[in-house]
Amino acid sequence: MLSKKTKYGLKALTYLASQSKREPVQISEIARHENISQKFLESILLTLRKTGFLGSKKGKGGGYYLIKEPGEILLTTVIRVLEGPIAMVPCVSLNFYEKCDDCPDENKCAVHKLMLQVRDSVLEVYRNNTLADLISE
Amino acid sequence: MLSKKTKYGLKALTYLASQSKREPVQISEIARHENISQKFLESILLTLRKTGFLGSKKGKGGGYYLIKEPGEILLTTVIRVLEGPIAMVPCVSLNFYEKCDDCPDENKCAVHKLMLQVRDSVLEVYRNNTLADLISE
DNA sequence: GAATACTCTATTAAACCGATAGGAATTAAA
DNA sequence: TTTAATTCCTATCGGTTTAATAGAGTATTC
Numbered sequence: 001m002l003s004k005k006t007k008y009g010l011k012a013l014t015y016l017a018s019q020s021k022r023e024p025v026q027i028s029e030i031a032r033h034e035n036i037s038q039k040f041l042e043s044i045l046l047t048l049r050k051t052g053f054l055g056s057k058k059g060k061g062g063g064y065y066l067i068k069e070p071g072e073i074l075l076t077t078v079i080r081v082l083e084g085p086i087a088m089v090p091c092v093s094l095n096f097y098e099k100c101d102d103c104p105d106e107n108k109c110a111v112h113k114l115m116l117q118v119r120d121s122v123l124e125v126y127r128n129n130t131l132a133d134l135i136s137e
Numbered sequence: 138m139l140s141k142k143t144k145y146g147l148k149a150l151t152y153l154a155s156q157s158k159r160e161p162v163q164i165s166e167i168a169r170h171e172n173i174s175q176k177f178l179e180s181i182l183l184t185l186r187k188t189g190f191l192g193s194k195k196g197k198g199g200g201y202y203l204i205k206e207p208g209e210i211l212l213t214t215v216i217r218v219l220e221g222p223i224a225m226v227p228c229v230s231l232n233f234y235e236k237c238d239d240c241p242d243e244n245k246c247a248v249h250k251l252m253l254q255v256r257d258s259v260l261e262v263y264r265n266n267t268l269a270d271l272i273s274e
Numbered sequence: 275g276a277a278t279a280c281t282c283t284a285t286t287a288a289a290c291c292g293a294t295a296g297g298a299a300t301t302a303a304a
Numbered sequence: 305t306t307t308a309a310t311t312c313c314t315a316t317c318g319g320t321t322t323a324a325t326a327g328a329g330t331a332t333t334c
Binding site for chain 1: 138139144147148151171172173212222225226238239240244245246247248250251252254255258259261262263266271272273
């Protein structure tokens with residue numbers, strides 16, 4: 001299941017991407033427009049800023065804005081920041097690899113074999129999509 | 138993340154599938170061979186029996202066994218039983234569809250658009266694999 | 275009838291998730 | 305210079321899920 005954090009984060013990003021101008025948009029506006037709990041959204045936008053997707057401006061007239069072009073923001077990176085590993089098991093994760101406790105030999109493991117395929121096919125989807133692709137015309 | 142339930146279930150199924158004879162295999166043997174908590178595995182095998190993948194025999198010499206050929210067992214069905222929906226959001230699920238509370242229009246939703254693609258690509262992987270494909274030669 | 279092994283229900287501990295609270299820091303405008 | 309608006313940060317909470325365990329119950333074989 002996709003966490004609400006990721007879901008809300010993606011929605012907020014696309015909302016920002018669909019703005020005609022790159023000017024600060026307030027949390028409250030995004031929350032209202034996307035039906036998201038404002039306080040929860042706060043924490044999400046904060047991590048998106050700390051991880052380099054958003055810029056922010058404090059104080060009156062402040063808000064959040066994209067600091068890259070939507071076409072340059074790959075979904076792989078967004079998902080990894082918000083949701084964590086793309087792989088469904090750590091033993092097939094590219095960025096968060098961990099060996100299984102059980103499982104003496106990965107190459108003979110059915111789960112490993114299957115989840116490798118899943119990882120690759122999901123990864124391809126994410127790699128083929130930027131934020132720009134998600135904005136509906 | 139894949140739950141341990143699904144992981145263990147898949148391992149148990151492939152272990153049973155790799156048996157030369159379709160004779161009952163005891164829970165304890167599977168648990169030992171795959172490094173799984175026996176009690177936990179018990180409940181998993183029980184649901185696999187109730188959902189038509191396994192047969193069982195009680196008493197001495199009893200155990201669990203496959204009741205279909207490994208080549209006939211699609212991963213889609215196994216995953217749905219053990220893990221639940223394949224889709225990452227209910228609004229793109231084929232078998233467990235639910236509308237989102239937020240989100241006035243699915244067709245304009247970025248998350249929906251993306252997760253549709255993910256669902257399709259994952260589904261293709263599961264559809265192209267049977268239990269037989271997961272057994273290492 | 276005794277041993278074996280599946281069946282079922284209940285409980286637990288830990289982890290995670292979504293949401294909330296409250297105040298500190300910063301900025302713009304009056 | 306004061307006030308209002310807004311992000312920033314930390315802490316916490318209730319609920320749910322997960323993985324595992326315990327133990328009694330039931331069926332079968334030898």
